[in-house]
Amino acid sequence: MDNPMNVLAIVGSVRKGKATDILVDKAIEGVTSGHLNCFVKKVNLIDYRIGYCRNCLTCRDSETKEPVAKCQIRDDMDFLNEDLLKSDSLILGTPVHMGFATAIMMTFLERICWTFAKPEKNILTLSGCPLPRSDKKRKAVIIVTSGIVPPIYRIFCDKATPLIRGTIRDSLNAKTIDSMYAGDIEHRGAEYYFDKAFNLGKKLV
Numbered sequence: 001m002d003n004p005m006n007v008l009a010i011v012g013s014v015r016k017g018k019a020t021d022i023l024v025d026k027a028i029e030g031v032t033s034g035h036l037n038c039f040v041k042k043v044n045l046i047d048y049r050i051g052y053c054r055n056c057l058t059c060r061d062s063e064t065k066e067p068v069a070k071c072q073i074r075d076d077m078d079f080l081n082e083d084l085l086k087s088d089s090l091i092l093g094t095p096v097h098m099g100f101a102t103a104i105m106m107t108f109l110e111r112i113c114w115t116f117a118k119p120e121k122n123i124l125t126l127s128g129c130p131l132p133r134s135d136k137k138r139k140a141v142i143i144v145t146s147g148i149v150p151p152i153y154r155i156f157c158d159k160a161t162p163l164i165r166g167t168i169r170d171s172l173n174a175k176t177i178d179s180m181y182a183g184d185i186e187h188r189g190a191e192y193y194f195d196k197a198f199n200l201g202k203k204l205v
């Protein structure tokens with residue numbers, strides 16, 4: 001029997017049942033096809049009450065030894081933080097909105113930025129940059145969908161992937177092992193990318 005693995009899939013689309021949501025489901029199928037002892041939780045951020053980070057910096061400046069510092073805001077991030085703590089692997093999906101991640105994905109990332117990280121104190125390196133509070137290592141894959149721009153022009157229309165990759169590395173100690181850009185989805189349809197998403201999920205195992 002495989003070692004137990006907790007996978008958390010996070011969907012940053014404002015639309016359920018559409019391209020990003022469907023491709024994240026395919027990636028989940030890929031994970032579960034290759035791992036028999038795998039618990040998957042899927043979260044559509046649109047279903048959660050997530051307030052904007054207010055830049056009070058209480059979490060950043062917290063000296064806690066816990067893997068997550070307390071945020072001043074009481075909302076559904078309390079539950080999502082518990083899911084993140086349990087997770088061994090992550091699937092993150094977002095549509096491209098104006099070349100970037102969606103506002104809800106961005107709001108979520110801002111909220112984990114300093115709760116799961118503390119400022120780097122080593123003066124020889126970039127002092128003040130976020131360092132994960134926990135040593136727990138995670139793996140991640142990222143799925144980005146875009147309506148019009150095809151994959152060949154990804155470089156001009158995908159600031160979402162580096163943003164997500166950097167944030168989950170610095171806050172959640174998560175290594176992004178691969179990502180996919182499902183471009184021109186308005187014309188190609190999500191089906192065009194099913195195999196790619198499935199295989200991406202398999203890579204997490």
Ligand SMILES: Cc1cc2nc3c(=O)[nH]c(=O)nc-3n(C[C@H](O)[C@H](O)[C@H](O)COP(=O)(O)O)c2cc1C
Binds near residue numbers: 021095096099149
């Ligand atoms: C506000 C907004 C901005 C968008 N910006 C872009 C863009 O810069 N490039 C692009 O190709 N598609 C853009 N799109 C289209 C979405 O990326 C596309 O519809 C995507 O497949 C939506 O994902 P979903 O089906 O999971 O909702 C934008 C859509 C919205 C609503």
